[in-house]
Amino acid sequence: MEGVSDAVVRGLLGELGGMDFCVSEFLRVTHHPLSVSTLRKHVPELETGGRTRSGVPVQVQLLGSHPEMMALSAVQAVALGALAIDLNFGCPARRVNGHDGGAALLKCPDRLERVVAAVRRAVPGGIPVSTKIRLGFEDPDDVFEVVVAAEAAGTDWITIHGRTKKQMYRPPADWARIGSAANRVKIPIVANGDIFAPSDLVRCRAITGCSAFMVGRGAFRHPGLLPRLHLPHEPAASGAGWRWGWPARRSLLLRFVSETRLDPRFRTPERAALARLKQWLRAMAEVHGPSRAAFDVIKRIQRLDEAVDALVNFSCAHEPTGPTWDVPARDALIGSSLP
Ligand SMILES: Cc1cc2nc3c(=O)[nH]c(=O)nc-3n(C[C@H](O)[C@H](O)[C@H](O)COP(=O)(O)O)c2cc1C
Structure with a gap:
């Protein structure tokens, strides 16, 4: 999360456990590939094998709409040690969308597909390339076309934040639509939005049918939450200890x-x-x-x-x-x- 989950936070929360991987803040790619110094500054974990000090892999997240520059930036990140790349098509910030980035691409699934395909082609097969989206820009039903496009482009999984860009962060997240989108593709879907307690995860899992989840604000508000969510533990049975005093x-x-x-x-x-x-x-x-x-x-x-x-x-x-x-x-x- 931009301005929130920097490397210090990733290191601290990673140590507490419960994370299979985490994602860097987004790095914006415009008319040039990202430089080595930018990548190392924002993702210092690249100097330690692409992992936090407790060993959690850090995905390098790129945001942009230029297929070639995105691909070159991803290749650079991998050359520096990135273990996985995530592509951000969910950012709702006006200044980002105004420059044709983030959720703006949800309006044009074919352009999103070209960006994902270019990055997937450029990055070695063993390095996952995932895609982060919202349900759409304005229309939440756009998610169906977008997930099909991202899958066709070869993305390894898609994380869906269950809101449109227009909805910003207005509750509730639409978990049912995440589940419907998951039924349209064969690749894994990671459900995201409004998981603030173990009981939310239980409901989100039941409604979406997903078996992977991304937690943002909940982990920051409740540092004890992630270790309690980690499957195969049954989150509902895990007591109240996750609510730190x-x-x-x-x-x-x-x-x-x-x-x-x-x-x-x-x-x-x-x-x-x-x-x-x-x-x-x-x-x-x-x-x-x-x-x-x-x-x-x-x-x-x-x-x-x-x-x-x-x-x-x-x-x-x-x-x-x-x-x-x-x-x-x-x-x-x-x-x-x-x-
Ligand atoms: C302050 C802030 C910064 C964010 N920055 C990013 C980002 O850099 N990349 C990204 O994919 N999502 C970002 N997000 C969105 C979150 O990843 C997540 O999709 C959203 O907050 C919903 O999940 P949650 O209810 O678990 O927080 C950000 C959200 C907030 C509130």
Whole structure:
């Protein structure tokens, strides 16, 4: 997820388990193939065999409409170590669609087919090339033509977010249409949209008939969710432990600050690290009362050291514990040698 699931987040969530693979933020391809430096900057896992530190494969996601440039970029990513490529035809952002990218291609299945086919032809057979779509741009029934086109182009699987571009993120996701689309093709369909709890996965599986799922916002709001969804465990029977309490959430957030600041691959400047900390806590605040209260405490704070202090001092009685980690001392997170 662009602006959300960067390499630090992928590393942290990957360690918690429950992911068979994850996907990079989209990399936009325009009139030139992506450069080595762009690929390495946004997907630093390429330096470690294309996997997060806990071994989760990272798909490099490309977004664009120019078949040749997309193919050359995919080849470059694979040459650098990418284990799989994902093609984004779901992004609803106006600036992206206005430049003929993302969900704009859903209006022209033949053009989408040409992009997928060009990438599939260019990338070695052992490297999966998958396709990420929404149900359509405006008409959700367009999904039927689009999945057939992507399959004809040789994509290995299709992830379907059960909304049109026009619907943006308005609930609910249309799982039934994902199931109908899956019946039109032979390749695997990965169902996506609104899986926020183990019980959602159970219903999504029953309605779509799919056996693979992609989780976006739910994993960010509930870091304990993915390990509980991982089949063959029966998600419904897995109890409430996936709803982390404040101590585990705080520990993860402090670890996030620590890595984003101190890891030499990132060394994120203080203001940006503070913004990312608030972003993650705000996402948690949507589903967890103490996180909401903690967010209220730090939302106007302008300095990272003050925000970290506030989180360390923010305590909550009767909160379930969960995993916690040792993080470097506060002064190391703020250190004067850092940007
Ligand atoms: C802030 C944000 C950024 C996103 N960035 C991407 C992206 O870069 N690539 C992509 O395929 N989907 C992206 N998505 C869409 C998600 O992958 C997913 O399809 C959507 O959020 C629905 O799934 P969910 O209900 O599990 O979040 C993004 C979504 C959000 C909210």
